[in-house]
Amino acid sequence: MSPFYILGGIAIMALMTYIIRVSPMVIFQKKIENNRIKSFLYYIPYTVLAAMTFPAIFSSTASQAGAVAGCVVAVLLAYFKRGLLVVALGAAATVFFVSMLGF
Amino acid sequence: MNKQEFKEGIRDGFPICLGYISVSMAFGLTAVKSGMPIWSAILISLTNLTSAGQFAGTNLLLAQSSYMELIITTFIINIRYFLMSLSVSQKVDKEFGLKERLIASFGVTDEVFAVSMQRRSELTFSYMLGLILTPILGWTGGTIIGAVATSLLPASLTDAMGIALYGMFIAIIVPPARENRSVLIAVILAIAASYAFTYLPFLSVVSGGWSVIIITVVVSAFAAWLFPIPEEQ
DSSP states (O other), X not given: OOHHHHHHHHHHHHHXXXXXXXXXXXXXOSOXXXXXXXXXXXXXXXXXXXXXXXXXXXXSSSOHHHHHXXXXXXXXXXXXXXXXXXXXXXXXXXXXHHHHTTO | OOHHHHHXXXXXXXXXXXXXXXXXXXXXXXXXXXXXXXXXXHHHHHHHOOSHHHHHHHHHHHTTOOHHHHHHHHHHHHTHHHHHHHHHHHHBOTTOOHHHHHHHGGGOOHHHHHHHHHOSSOBXXXXXXXXXXXXXXXXXXXXXXXXHHHTTSOHHHHHHGGGHHHHHHHHHXXXXXXXXXXXXXXXXXXXXXXXXXXXXTTTTTSOHHHHHHHHHHHHHHHHHHHSOOOSOO
């Protein structure tokens, strides 16, 4: 990966994110009243993260058995409302132990 | 500059900062473990100050995606900030000029937005500066710790960290899907569509970045049409 490609990419990410944050503060003074648009925006974080996680999570580590076990642990921990770090590290610890067992 | 307001901002922002350190440590770890240079992970956190947006952007960079995919993905994932900034813009006081707006809007994250909306009074620039300052330090500092720690860990451990990013995504999706049937259905539809784009021959020609965009727009629009959120939420 060339550093110029990475730098260009980071500049694009930073600029896009900033434009989205700054434009309503600068341009718009009225509130969005359209409930359809509000609903559409409400679902976006969940659909985008779900689509990015599955099925990619199952090829995220060297051992697929470990990835499946890690995914199950992550869903269980999240279901019982553990924080982001606990869920992330719980999944990683599971992958680590499964790989230690030789799967 | 109002010192009292600034102090209150620091006080309210500190819990956000603590939460950010742990998450950004995981980001620094996974980004560097996946092949990003240490400097780039730190620069991403400092200039983006997002969770999902920069995670997805980093994934795309690692996959050598086109800049067009990066632009559209970053736009789609972060478009929710538009609404948050809009709400913040309604609550700032009269002293908020253009310069203040340009600075304060950089720090509008999910958590900063949530805290600023809970404040009873109008938002002053001094308060917003204090509120944003420690989360930026926590987010960048945590990334540095995580990125540097990677080189000190054994290979089996860093391989296991490859799943951590997805673990964080699951931690964001599952609790609201548990409480809210419409979120659950949207999540299941998005996962089903993602499998279709991965394994169906005529759909798998679409690159990963584009398929995520298509799925997000179509499923979110469908969910919004089927289950609009209650008015005045």
